[in-house]
Amino acid sequence: MSDDFHMTISIPTDDEGYVLLKCEHCGTPKPLSEVYCYIDDVNPAITYNSPYLCIDCYNKKYKQP
Numbered sequence: 001m002s003d004d005f006h007m008t009i010s011i012p013t014d015d016e017g018y019v020l021l022k023c024e025h026c027g028t029p030k031p032l033s034e035v036y037c038y039i040d041d042v043n044p045a046i047t048y049n050s051p052y053l054c055i056d057c058y059n060k061k062y063k064q065p
Contacts, residue, residue, distance in 0.1 A: 024051035025061070038062055 012020045018031040036058040040046035053061065 021052055023054040023057050025053055025057040028054050030054050 012029065014020055014029075014031055018033070020029040021032055021035045022029050023035070034054065035052045036055060037052050038047065038050040038058075038061075040050075
């Protein structure tokens with residue numbers, strides 16, 4: 001019996017090889033460098049539970065009027 005274990009994982013990337021994440025609001029795939037998350041330096045639970053958003057959805061949700 002062999003102890004070798006092989007597994008293949010498919011990770012979505014764009015044409016340049018950058019990993020794509022989906023905006024958790026609109027579902028648009030974006031490179032990791034274009035996905036934003038709200039950070040609260042006082043309450044880490046807020047940061048931990050903040051969704052990953054594209055810039056348009058981030059501005060709609062967090063930008064002050």
